[in-house]
Amino acid sequence: MPSAVQHLRLEAVAVEFRGPLLRFFQRRTPAGEEAEDLVQEVFSRLARQDLAAIENIQGYIFRIAANVLRDRARRAGVRAILVHSPEDFDIEDESGFTPERILQGQEALQIMVSALYELPETVRMVFSQYHFDGVAQVDISRRLGLSLSTVEKHMAKANRHLLRRLREVI
Structure with a gap:
């Protein structure tokens, strides 16, 4: 269970980085689709971390964002493979x-x-x-x-x- 201090830190980080993350995802997804959901995924992953132990919060957040994008692309690739019949692949x-x-x-x-x-x-x-x-x-x-x-x-x-x-x- 996150402490009140952890929750306040996460809120402050969310206020500071929500806009930059949204722009990051909008530039990297077709017509900005899912950008808001991807931002939420970043903060969801960040909530499981001890924010006080992170030295470079900006670098860490954007590394999580890159991983979220990679995971999204991986899932989309698997879906695309499953949709095609073997002779189409x-x-x-x-x-x-x-x-x-x-x-x-x-x-x-x-x-x-x-x-x-x-x-x-x-x-x-x-x-x-x-x-x-x-x-x-x-x-x-x-x-x-x-x-x-x-x-x-x-x-x-x-x-x-x-x-x-x-x-x-x-």
């Missing part, structure tokens, strides 16, 4: 994507997400805004109050780190 489509290649891609993506959260917060924010939100580096520098040169250095640092982590698993 081809182990390799015309693009050459086999289940093994898809799994390798998913594993590499998980490694990259974990590697992102290893970066300092400012570097991660610069990288995320540029690559995930499509914000120009000049606009990032204005938003964060950094020089353009600093933004470029943060991008280079993030790219080096992510490439190094990806090479470790290849």
